Every structure is written in C-alpha cells, then in structure tokens.
C-alpha cells in the first residue's frame with residue numbers, strides 16, 4: 119500500500135481484508151443508525167468472541183481465556199521460550215456505539231496475524247493478540263477494569279462483584295456466556311504491548327494527518343460536589359436573603375471555565391452532570407449536585423488547575439452563602455508511554471511517508487493500566503469529526519489500513535528483536 123525505503127522491506131497488510139473483517143464484526147449487534155451495540159458479556163459479546171476465536175484458529179493461533187474472560191490468541195514464534203509481543207484492544211462497545219472504537223485495534227491485530235500467515239513468516243518471538251473484557255465500563259463500571267485486574271490495579275474479587283443495572287454480577291454474566299477461562303490472572307505474560315485505536319478527538323482530521331504517535335495519556339481528576347443552601351419561595355424571598363445553591367454552582371462553572379480559558383489553553387474542565395433534587399420553577403434551589411472532570415497532559419499544570427478549582431469553589435460558596443461538600447472520586451495520573459515503543463511507531467509512520475504527530479490521549483484505554491507493568495504505547499488514526507461513542511463513528515478504509523500497517527511494522531520489528 120505504500121513505498122518504503124530500500125533498507126526496510128515492507129510486509130503489507132491487506133486494506134480490503136481488514137475492512138471486510140470490521141464490517142462483518144459490525145453486523146453483530148448492528149444498530150439502526152449503522153453503529154454497533156455490543157455490551158460486554160452479553161449474548162452479542164459472546165458471538166463476537168466466538169467469531170474472533172474462529173478467525174484466529176483458522177490461521178493456526180491458539181486461544182486461551184483467563185479467569186475474567188480476557189482472550190489471548192498466540193501465534194508461535196521460532197523461540198517459544200521468549201515472551202511474546204502483545205497487541206490488541208477491545209470488542210465490547212457502548213450501548214449505541216460505533217464500529218471502530220476498540221474493534222479496530224483487535225481486528226487490525228488479526229490483520230497483522232493474517233498477513234504473516236499468508237506470507238508464511240514466523241517471527242522470532244511469539245505474538246499475542248488480546249481482546250480485553252469490558253473496556254467500556256458502560257455495563258459494569260469502572261471502565262478498563264479487566265486490563266486493570268490483569269495489571270494488578272484491581273483485585274479479582276472486585277471485578278467479579280461488580281453489578282449491572284439489573285443486579286447481575288460480572289461473575290454471573292461471565293459464566294452465562296461461558297467465558298470464565300482457566301488462565302490465571304496475569305497469564306499469559308508478554309514482553310511489551312501496542313494498542314491501535316481511533317483518536318476519538320478531532321485533532322488528526324483537522325490537521326490532515328494519518329497517524330497519532332501517542333506518547334501518553336492525560337491525567338484526570340473527578341469530583342462530586344453538593345452545594346447546600348436554602349430552598350425558598352420565588353416570590354416572597356428577596357434576593358439578598360437567599361442562599362441559592364444553583365447560583366453558587368453556576369458561579370463555579372463559569373469562573374473556572376473562564377480561568378482555564380485565559381490561563382491555560384491545554385486545560386480541560388467539564389461539568390457533565392448537574393442535578394437539582396426536587397426542582398420546581400418557583401423555588402430557589404436549596405440543593406444542587408455537580409460533577410467536575412479536570413484533565414491535563416502535565417501533572418504540574420493539573421495540580422495548578424486543581425488549586426484554581428478549589429479557590430473558585432470556595433469563592434462560589436462564599437458569594438452565595440452556600441455550604442460545600444466535595445469528594446474526589448477518581449484520580450488517574452498522567453501516563454507516559456515507553457520511549458522505545460514510541461520511537462518504533464514514529465519510525466514506521468515516517469518510513470511510509472504518513473503524516474503524523476506526537477500527541478497525548480485525552481481518553482482512557484486498556485493501554486493505561488498495561489503501561490504500568492509492561493513497555494506500552496498506542497497508535498491513533500483519525501476519525502470523522504472526532505465523533506466517538508456514537509453510531510456515526512467513522513474512519514475510512516485507508517485510515518484504518520494505515521494504522522494497521524504501522525501496527526504490523528512495530529509488532530514485527532519487536533518480535534524479531536531477541
């Protein structure tokens with residue numbers, strides 16, 4: 119599909135075979151508007167897993183399943199004693215999700231294995247294609263939990279006890295679809311990990327680039343706040359006598375957003391959920407609940423943003439005479455990916471003449487947890503208007519293929535390093 123320098127022979131992936139695999143997989147749980155709805159550990163997820171296993175076994179791979187349903191397809195190397203090079207992503211989707219989020223990383227991995235199989239090439243190290251269970255977290259919170267258990271971030275018991283909206287536990291759902299495997303948590307082991315994923319943001323498309331060489335993941339901090347004032351009559355209570363919880367919340371939303379806009383263009387501040395319990399049009403709200411999501415690519419600047427948040431929050435409470443109760447519910451540190459992996463991804467993109475840039479991921483991925491135990495990095499490809507977690511999610515066959523080609527290069531390069 120591309121020209122390479124004479125010194126580097128290219129093993130070319132097959133764009134149309136990759137696209138066909140994506141479209142066949144998308145039939146499982148196809149939604150009305152052309153997306154995919156394959157919640158984790160459902161009958162549809164089971165079908166997707168069975169198809170994945172069939173495709174891997176057809177080309178001579180051996181698939182093992184661990185105790186929490188993670189799937190590992192192994193292609194033997196010349197040196198079975200060496201740790202494999204791993205790559206993959208997730209086949210589960212949001213309830214009304216797209217055809218590419220996660221699925222591309224798994225099926226591009228399959229395309230790498232098919233390409234090697236077709237050319238009868240055996241790498242030195244074995245290869246390991248992974249489908250991580252429940253990346254999305256939309257049925258069983260939190261997200262990325264199975265790669266988290268694999269990496270030792272959560273316990274086995276913790277994941278088994280998570281429940282969905284209907285009170286079904288992860289353990290029950292896993293057994294129901296028959297994917298509680300024999301492999302111990304943390305098995306099989308591997309030497310390093312690569313994850314190809316759609317960007318889920320607009321930057322690559324805006325800048326007309328092919329590849330994001332992902333150097334790390336933004337840090338994130340989540341807060342839940344309750345503002346408590348006094349619910350009062352809209353007609354009889356003068357403004358100067360009020361302790362309006364919604365006014366305090368509004369003050370925080372606007373003042374912190376303005377602060378970030380003027381002080382730090384890279385800061386991200388989001389107030390995604392606002393609840394006014396027992397709201398009424400003629401009552402000034404006595405209680406308001408608000409969620410805050412702070413993100414930054416630099417730990418130092420994330421700290422500074424958090425201090426600004428504390429200041430603005432206190433000021434909002436004082437201004438309106440409202441009590442504040444806040445809890446930090448998630449603190450995900452800034453992640454730096456492995457330099458050696460990053461250099462390989464960049465070298466491949468450059469060798470093919472693909473437009474690329476180094477960038478941080480704004481979203482969490484399985485690679486975040488895996489990066490804590492193994493050298494890891496990610497490859498991004500553009501997606502239309504940055505739309506994701508949406509049925510309209512789209513990356514073109516060419517865009518997918520370029521990402522798969524880079525994945526193929528880096529996997530083969532590292533699999534031949536002994």
Ligand SMILES: [Zn+2]
Nearest residue numbers: 219220253315
């Ligand atoms: Zn994903």
